[in-house]
Amino acid sequence: MASINRLKCSFSSYIVCFLCIFCLNHNIAHSETLTIYTEDWPPISYQNNSKMEGMGVEIVQALQAKLGTTEAIIMVPWARGYKSLLEEPNIMLFSVGRSAEREKLMIFLGPIAISSTSLYTRKGNAARLLAMGDKLYELSVGAYRGSIFADTAKKKGFANIDLAATPKITANMLFAKRFDLWVEGSLAVPSIVKEIGHEPDEIERVMVLDNLELYLAFSKTSSPAIVKAWEAALKAIKKDGSFQKIHQKWLANEPAPMDVLLINPNSAPTR
Incomplete structure (x- = not known):
């Protein structure tokens, strides 16, 4: 009898989730459209x-399938996408690192991945750099413009941030010895290094600066109906196993975050 009750409860929860998505999708079908941006990361x-490929891309496509929407995913430079996120309504940008400062500026939905913000250098340099002690903080640190990685390095005491337009440009500058320290998200580093013609073992981590949760971010003035629909869809794919399947495909060695948080500067956080 207990097992039957559990099955009934589980079935009921799926029905409720489906009805929520159906109703919210009906609402957004007759309201504003969402513009979806991402970056080359x-x-x-x-x-x-x-x-378009990648773990985040497949997550967004799975959410669109739940919602029955077909918005194009548009790749833009990070600075452009981030500016649109801050200034225009009904913009979604992924993936965006969450911070206390950013929580006041945009709506976060996720997390979709867990990473870290770390400092990297060319292979064989880490021990020498760490031996510098406080002098390390006087060195130039490469980062890409507008990134949470640049912000984190500044907060941790690195005053000289050498900014470039993209992660690949920054990585190339590291190998060209323009600087000895590169700050970047740990999930992306191996792929970025490979894309510029190097191997991941040609660099090494100097230190971890901070943990990092990655989210879908909506502009602060986005339609509440759109945001609630995407929240319901994310809950659904984390419940039915499709989120875990996509995460495992791309990030097999990383734990899949199963919470669903909606952090909205216009209201209290929900989960």
Whole structure:
């Protein structure tokens, strides 16, 4: 009898989830449309022969399938996407690192992945750099413009941040010895290094600066109906196992975050 009750409860929860998505999708079908931006940041999002691929891309596509929507995923430079997120309504950008400062500026839905913000250098340099002690903080640190990685390095005491337009440009500058320290998200580093023609074992981590949760971010003025629909869809794919399947495909050695948090500066956080 207990097992039957559990099955009934589970079935009921699926029905409730389905009805929530159906009703919310009906609402957004007759309201504003969502513009979806991402950046070139493998393995989360990138283009392969003009086709959008990556873990984050597949998550967003799975959510669209639940919602019955077909918005194009548009790849733009990070600075442009981030500016649109801050200034325009109904913009979604992924993936965005969550911080206390950013929580006041946008709506976070996720997390979709867990990473870390770390400092890297060319292979064989880490011990020498760590031996510098406090002098290490006087060195230039490469980062890409507008990134949470640049912000984190500044907060941790690195005053000289050498900014470039993209992660790949920054990585190339490290190998060209323009600087000895590169700050980046640990999930992306191996793919970025490979894409510029190097191997991941040609660099080494100097230190971890902070843990990092990656989210879907909506502009602060986005339609509440759109945001609630995407929240319901994310809950659904984390419940039915499709989120875990996508995460395992791309990030097999990383734990899949199963919580669903909606952090909205316009209201209290929900889960």
